[in-house]
Amino acid sequence: MDANMFMQHFINALGLGSLYGLIAIGYTMVYGILRLINFAHGDIFMLGAYFVFFATVQYKLPWALGAFIAVSGTIVCGLLVDRVAYRPLRGAPRISALISAIGVSFFIENLAVVVFSGMPRPVVQPPLLMEAFSLGGIRLVPLAIMVPAISFIIVAALxxxxxxxxxxxxxxxxxxxxxxxxxxxxxxxxxxAMAFAIGSGLAAIAGIMWALRYPRVEPFMGIMPGFKAFIAAVFGGIGSVPGAMLGGLSLGFVEIMSVAFFPRLSGYRDAFAFLLLVVILLVKPTGLMGEKLEDKI
Amino acid sequence: MERKQPMLEIKNLTVWYGSINAVKGIDVSINRGEIVTLIGANGAGKSSTIRAIAGLVKGCGGSIAFTGKDGRVTQLLGKQPEAMVRQGIAISPEGRRILPHLTTEENLLLGAYTLSDKAQISENMEYAYSLFPRLKERRRQKGGTLSGGEQQMLAVGRSLMSSPELLMLDEPSLGLAPILVDEVFEIIKTINTEGRTILLVEQNALAALKIAAKAYVLEVGSITIQGTGGELLANPKVKEAYLGG
Incomplete structure (x- = not known):
């Protein structure tokens, strides 16, 4: 593999990894405060992608406005999930909230099938973000730079x-x-509530950028990224925000680079993420930047 | 005029933990400017009383009326701890409860959570540092690395950060070396003479009674003896049970 090729993969991994990181922050913030794994978080991410799809593709609003609406709408949904599914269980055993989380996840997915229909729908990418240009021999589209840049700015602000x-x-x-x-x-x-709002807002931003990178939306699109972001949060040390970002980037690099260097293994792409989870749990269960865990679900 | 009304008036307070009756209908009244102490053995209901005032226990009955500086009366029973702090009551909880992963300064700032006036916050911080100069030396250090005595100072300092009118100190001498106990009680007296009302819950009856204007003895959830600090120090029953004969 030549250097240019490697740089392409590098930027690709940076983009994917920072998206995982953004989603992982939502898991890690809620876990840090409530010791709850918010299984509905991947579906919140999906809602963000759908909202921006409806705003920009269906209703032809400008992207900036569509993104704003999507983020706001997703935050409202995230707060609603906390209010309806988790807050009434605050005093209950933790396992109850966990089961509630799984229920909410299925509920949102299936509600999305009913309301949005189960058919995948194409997202129209803004041409401005897709105009390829050359940078020191690497062919890039602005989107590839935009995704990690926005992610890092947001994480710094957080x-x-x-x-x-x-x-x-x-x-x-x-x-x-x-x-x-x-x-x-x-x-x-x-x-x-603030933690849920921030987590949902970041998931929505990730969902928007995901819909731009992989231009389609469907009701179950949140499941795999959700799982992987959860792995990223555990890998980075659940409860730690910088850890979530680091875990997300690690996962992005493992996924992209393993396929880049061993193209024959591309069918196992998703398996690498889970392998990473197994390894970290065996070697350093608290994750890269995690603090000492007490009892954990 | 508002002097007639006690600052904190607890009437017929009961606390239940499930089927266990920890506090069985007690009356306590605290006047503005006083040090009032609750003494008693472990499990007598001292901390339960404090927790009821703070709004941390669900199963309680009776009345806890707080009269603020402006003469307005607020019922605290059944309110969230947030309401208590906003009314002007602060607590230094039993076991200090310092946040070990936050610095000394951050622990103090947390105590000032309900304030938004930056000047007031830094004034309060300077006040806490003036009472406990050691804390200033350790201000960038994590709470968990402080010694027991320093953590106790931090817990008291933190409770002063919200500019409270009433300070509730739950076992401030617990686990401290005797020389530090004297120091902490000296500072409690100073805080009081500088205008703050104090509710002191203590197992160290001697030290507490010496500085208290009024004292209550709690035994298995009921008040058995009450009077001025001096009266209780002279009371033969108190002497025998709590002052080592």
Whole structure:
């Protein structure tokens, strides 16, 4: 493989990995606070992709406006899931919330089949993002650069929020000791809602960019990316936001590079992600940047 | 005029944990500016009382009325802890409950969560540092790396960060070396003379009674003896049961 070819794969991996990372952040934030694996998160991602499809392809709105509507709509859905499916179970054993999460996931998927129809639908990519250009011998489209760039900017902003603002302080505090945090005057439900809103917003942004990269939407499109992002979150150390991004990038690189270097194994592409999960759980169960885990589901 | 109304008036408070009756209808009243102490053995219901005021227990009955500086009366029973803090009550919980992965400064800032005035927050922080200069030296250090005494100072300092009118200190001497116990009680007295009302829950009855204006003895969920700190120090029953004869 020559250097140019490698660079193409590298940028491709960077794009895919940062999308996994964006989705993984939603898993990791909710897990960090509630010790809940939000299985519906992949479906929230799917909703983001559908909303942007409807806004821009169906209703022909400009992409920027469509993206804004999609992100807002997805955040509302994420908050609704928390309110309806998780908040009533806050005091219940954790396994109840987990089962509720699986139920919500199936519900959203099948509701999407009913409402959006099960047929995959093509997304029309904005031509501006698809005009190929050459950069030092590598053929690129603007989208390939845009995806990781937007992702990194968002993650930087999120890290600033978590480490430099009062709400971020409350989030970091809740993840360790809910009761003491409440005693300091923090409304825990509000902070949890905030975590769901941020996670859903990032999933929507990932969904939009996913729909641009792989230009079609279908009701079950969230399942595989959702699983992989979950693996990315575990690999990076669940509960850690930088870890989720790192895990996402690692997964993107493993997936793209394994196929690039061993084209014959391309059929096993998805299996690599799960292999990574098995390996990390055996070697370092807390993940790359994870802190000590107490009891975990 | 509002002096007549106690700052915190607890009437017929009961606390249930399932079928266990931890507090069996107690009356406690705290006047503005006082140090009031609840003493008693482990499991007597001291912490349950505090937790009921804070809004951390579900199964409680009775009334907990708080009268603010402006004379407005608020019923705290059944409210969230957030409501308590916003009313002007802060707590230094039993076992300190420092967040070990946050720095000293971040722990203090968390205590000021309900405030939005930056100048007020930094003023409160300076006040906490002036009471506990050690905390200032350790301000970039993670809470988990502090010594027990420093963590206790941090818990008290953190509870001062929300500019509270009433401070509830739950077992501030627990697990401290005797010399540190004296230091902590000295500081509690200072905080009080600088204008804050204090509800002190203690197993160290001697130290608590010495600084308390009013004291209640709790035994298996009921108040058995009450009076001024001096009266209880002289009470033979208290002497025998809590002051080592």
């Amino acid at each position: 890290l600033w929020m978590i480490y430099r603002t009062k709400s971020g302080l409350a989030m970091r505090s809740i993840s360790f000791d809910i009761e003491t945090t409440r005693l300091m005057g923090v409304s825990v439900d509000r902070i949890i």
